[in-house]
Amino acid sequence: MKCAACGSAALVEGRIYDGKSESIGFMPDDSHPLRRRFGIGMRPVRACGCTRCGHLQLGVEFSEADLKNYREFEGQQPTVLERLNPGKQEPEP
Numbered sequence: 730m731k732c733a734a735c736g737s738a739a740l741v742e743g744r745i746y747d748g749k750s751e752s753i754g755f756m757p758d759d760s761h762p763l764r765r766r767f768g769i770g771m772r773p774v775r776a777c778g779c780t781r782c783g784h785l786q787l788g789v790e791f792s793e794a795d796l797k798n799y800r801e802f803e804g805q806q807p808t809v810l811e812r813l814n815p816g817k818q819e820p821e822p
Contacts, residue, residue: 730777732777732779732781732782732784732786733784733786734779734782734784735779735781735782737779737780737781737782739779739780739781740777740778740779740780740786741777741778741780742775742776742777743775743776743777743778744773744774744776745774745776745787752773752774753774754768754771754772754773754774755771755772755773755774755789756770756772772789772790772792772795773789773790774787774788774789774790775787775788775789775790776788
C-alpha cells in the first residue's frame with residue numbers, strides 16, 4: 730500500500746482509539762437507530778499513517794456479507810467505455 734498524499738510506501742498500520750481506550754468504528758447510515766444507539770454491527774476501522782508526510786489513511790473492514798450486500802446491482806453492469814463516456818455509444822466493430 731502507498732500513501733495517497735505523497736506516494737511513499739513507508740506506512741505504519743494501526744487503529745484509532747478514543748480517550749477511553751475504545752476502538753472507533755464505522756456504522757452505515759442505513760442501519761436501524763437502535764443498532765446505532767448500542768453500537769451493534771459496528772465495523773472496525775483500520776488506519777495507516779505515513780512516516781514521510783504524516784498523512785493518515787482510514788479504511789473500513791467489511792465482512793463478506795457486507796461486501797455481497799453493498800456490491801449488488803440491478804441489470805447488466807455497464808462496460809468500461811460506457812463508464813468513461815456516459816451518453817456516448819460504443820463504436821461498432
